[in-house]
Amino acid sequence: MRILIAEDNEMIRAVLQAALEVWGHELLVCVDGTQAWQAFQGEDAPRLAILDWMMPGIDGPEICRKLRREPRTEAIYIILLTGKDRREDIVAGLGAGANDYVTKPFDHDELRARLQVGVRMVELQNLLANRVRDLEEAMARVKQLSGLLPICSYCKKVRDDKNYWQQVEAYIGRHSEAQFSHSICPDCYETIVKPELKKHQSKAR
DSSP: OEEEEEOSOHHHHHHHHHHHHHTTOEEEEESSHHHHHHHTTSTTOOSEEEEESSOSSSOHHHHHHHHHTSTTTTTOEEEEEESOOSHHHHHHHHHTTOSEEEESSOOHHHHHHHHHHHHHHHHHHHHHHHHHHHHHHHHHHHHTTOSOOOBOTTTOOEEOTTSOEEOHHHHHHHHSSOOOOOOOOHHHIIIIIHHHHHHHHHHHO
């Protein structure tokens, strides 16, 4: 997964970068908060980020607050990396909008486990977004069959929006995923088919 790292300490940044690359992630590395905020403005901004708490320009909690105010970025999964380990600091970081936190000096196994949670959350968000898009497309197809539908009183053909007349099954087939199999209803059998059969039987005699 593509992950943004924002850390102003060169040594910690190098350790983070080395670890995440070994774990197979693609990285966008930023050296301060301002650079990280600018990276989030791009159309292809990463959906998961590790942000240092204390950074030049914009600190981690402030970036969290700014991201949560934007509909386009509010779903980004954010892990705060911080030397603050007091309960009130952790609560403040999560209250600013972070999804998780890792304290410095970080344990590689703990960081990897928390990253895996973030990756699963982003994947679930993508899956949900795809399901919503599929539902919207299905609803759009259904709406194509709504409204007033001109139909001939005699032959029962319908008129489309280009003023062409066509059979009902052809029109519905073009505007939905419905498929038709033809049969004969009891009323038509009694009033149309049965008299026709009797007529042919009489002629045969």
